Amino acid sequence: MAKDSFVEQIADIDTDFPQWYTDVVVKTKLVDYGPVKGTMVIRPYGYAIWENIQREMDARFKAEGIENAYFPLLIPMSFMTKEAEHVEGFAPEVAVVTHAGGEKLAEPLCIRPTSETIIGSMYSKWIQSYRDLPVLMNQWANVMRWEKTTRPFLRTSEFLWQEGHAVHASEEESMALTLKMLHVYEEFARTCLAMPVLTGRKTEKEKFAGAVATFGMEAMMHDGKSLQAGTTHYLGQNFSKAFDIRFLDKDGALKYGYTMSFGVSTRLIGAIIMTHGDKRGLVMPPVVAPVQAVIVPIAAKKEGVLEACRALRDRLAAAGIRVTLDESENSPGWKFNEWEMKGVPVRIELGPRDLEAGKCLLARRDTLEKTECALDGAAQTIRELLAQISANMYERAKARMESRIVRANTLDELLAGVEGGNFVRAGWCGCRACEDKVKEFAQATARVLDGENTSDTCIVCGKKAEQTVVFARAY
RNA sequence: UGAGGUGUAGCGCAGUUUGGUAGCGCGCUUGGUUAGGGACCAAGAGGUCGUGGGUUCAAGUCCCGUCACCUCAACCA
Numbered sequence A: 001m002a003k004d005s006f007v008e009q010i011a012d013i014d015t016d017f018p019q020w021y022t023d024v025v026v027k028t029k030l031v032d033y034g035p036v037k038g039t040m041v042i043r044p045y046g047y048a049i050w051e052n053i054q055r056e057m058d059a060r061f062k063a064e065g066i067e068n069a070y071f072p073l074l075i076p077m078s079f080m081t082k083e084a085e086h087v088e089g090f091a092p093e094v095a096v097v098t099h100a101g102g103e104k105l106a107e108p109l110c111i112r113p114t115s116e117t118i119i120g121s122m123y124s125k126w127i128q129s130y131r132d133l134p135v136l137m138n139q140w141a142n143v144m145r146w147e148k149t150t151r152p153f154l155r156t157s158e159f160l161w162q163e164g165h166a167v168h169a170s171e172e173e174s175m176a177l178t179l180k181m182l183h184v185y186e187e188f189a190r191t192c193l194a195m196p197v198l199t200g201r202k203t204e205k206e207k208f209a210g211a212v213a214t215f216g217m218e219a220m221m222h223d224g225k226s227l228q229a230g231t232t233h234y235l236g237q238n239f240s241k242a243f244d245i246r247f248l249d250k251d252g253a254l255k256y257g258y259t260m261s262f263g264v265s266t267r268l269i270g271a272i273i274m275t276h277g278d279k280r281g282l283v284m285p286p287v288v289a290p291v292q293a294v295i296v297p298i299a300a301k302k303e304g305v306l307e308a309c310r311a312l313r314d315r316l317a318a319a320g321i322r323v324t325l326d327e328s329e330n331s332p333g334w335k336f337n338e339w340e341m342k343g344v345p346v347r348i349e350l351g352p353r354d355l356e357a358g359k360c361l362l363a364r365r366d367t368l369e370k371t372e373c374a375l376d377g378a379a380q381t382i383r384e385l386l387a388q389i390s391a392n393m394y395e396r397a398k399a400r401m402e403s404r405i406v407r408a409n410t411l412d413e414l415l416a417g418v419e420g421g422n423f424v425r426a427g428w429c430g431c432r433a434c435e436d437k438v439k440e441f442a443q444a445t446a447r448v449l450d451g452e453n454t455s456d457t458c459i460v461c462g463k464k465a466e467q468t469v470v471f472a473r474a475y
Numbered sequence B: 001u002g003a004g005g006u007g008u009a010g011c012g013c014a015g016u017u018u019g020g021u022a023g024c025g026c027g028c029u030u031g032g033u034u035a036g037g038g039a040c041c042a043a044g045a046g047g048u049c050g051u052g053g054g055u056u057c058a059a060g061u062c063c064c065g066u067c068a069c070c071u072c073a074a075c076c077a
Helices: A017-028 A045-064 A085-094 A118-126 A171-192 A237-243 A266-278 A306-319 A332-341 A353-356 A378-403 A411-419 A432-442
Strands: A029-035 A041-042 A072-076 A096-100 A103-111 A133-143 A160-168 A197-200 A211-218 A227-235 A246-248 A254-256 A258-264 A293-297 A322-323 A346-350 A359-364 A371-375 A405-409 A423-428 A447-450 A465-474
Touching: A017 A029, A017 A118, A017 A266, A041 A045, A045 A160, A045 A171, A045 A346, A085 A237, A085 A359, A096 A371, A118 A133, A118 A160, A118 A237, A118 A258, A160 A171, A171 A197, A171 A211, A171 A227, A211 A378, A211 A411, A211 A465, A227 A237, A227 A266, A237 A258, A258 A266, A266 A371, A266 A378, A293 A306, A293 A332, A306 A322, A306 A346, A306 A353, A306 A378, A332 A346, A346 A353, A346 A378, A353 A359, A371 A378, A378 A405, A411 A423, A411 A432, A411 A465, A423 A447, A432 A447
Parallel strands: A293 A322, A293 A346, A405 A423
Antiparallel strands: A029 A041, A072 A103, A096 A103, A133 A160, A160 A258, A197 A211, A211 A227, A227 A258, A246 A254, A346 A359, A359 A371, A423 A465, A447 A465
């Protein structure tokens, strides 16, 4: 094996995780860096993952009656300042357009960091009667947040996401959808990304600027750090009052609507990489993998090999499998490594020996196991294998996460826990000062409030605990 | 913003201490032999050494300035 192989180049996954992550992202050609700091150019292989995420997500939104729409990129500064907490939270990271058409603008324009304000302003015009409700819309868009430090997919100045925005007539309905969408996200993460998550309410400190309550799903990365992978926000009447979203109810009274929003971003791609990746590179969950199976011909110049590979490819494609035949001039060994690095779930080796036996060799990326497979009925076998891989990846990640959620009764235990790459459950009195103290002492933040309250005292002050919190270091 | 580090071929780097013809590996091009875990042989192409100034017969190397990027901290999806 060449000394310069990618496998040997990348850092050890346990000891130098951030470097490993960056190497994998760049070397697998998911992204390139943009000319502006903190921006990334998503290349076709990376974008294909996003397209698959979009397809799966759209199907789920549709099932909830949520339709896609599009709102403008530029938001008048005056919109942003209408909701006090919102502007305070986002002001430090908003990019502002001050000139256009060669002249200074009378009013500066924000490049959207999120679209509650501009969508709220439109909803205000569209909604008049209770008959107009609920309004359920989603937009796929780019947003910009001027972050100080960035990492591809996990935190970039510009990123792609979906943001759903709904208005309901009642608090109950609005809160119900807020929780429902959190559930949809969890199900999506489990079945499409093979990624286990913890879901729950966020603390006041961690909630969305302008929200009444924020709920999130947190995923555990390979190094034990937490990644916020999706959020839903119950906004109450905060934005409806700021943007005058009112409707005439059945009883003839003019009432403010209740709004909520929810979003996931290209960060999910980072989550996939950091949840499943290993020393060889990516391990793609089959449902969103750009390529689900790759055929590597052995001794491609021998008579009949390439023809058999092409025939197999056509049959698999016809069966709905995203399949690629690697006809490049590289050696088979090179191809094995290349496609493993890109995380393709199933590799199919087909050479003269197999052809004679009417078989091919299947190598699965998650366990690296190889099995023989009859060429007749290969499509069915591979479909089943893909489902098996997805389930196995989920179970493996779930077992790892669960084995690394520990309890702590003291700050020292909490510190030891997060330093060991764990999520730490602990009691909390509910006050901000104690939450800040945990951050200062252990560089860990409250990820989610855990429904199960088995603790009786606050880990910091020792008073009676109101909540059980999952603390972790986070990306 | 605080601390540290790096800018030399597409990528990764050596060369800087002690100034003297611009180097290595990978990748790329061409031809050939190969092929079940990153093949081999041969011949090639590719550089204003981040940038501005200074010292010198001579600067990638020494001096002064400047810009960019990276890591850690702080801040955040």
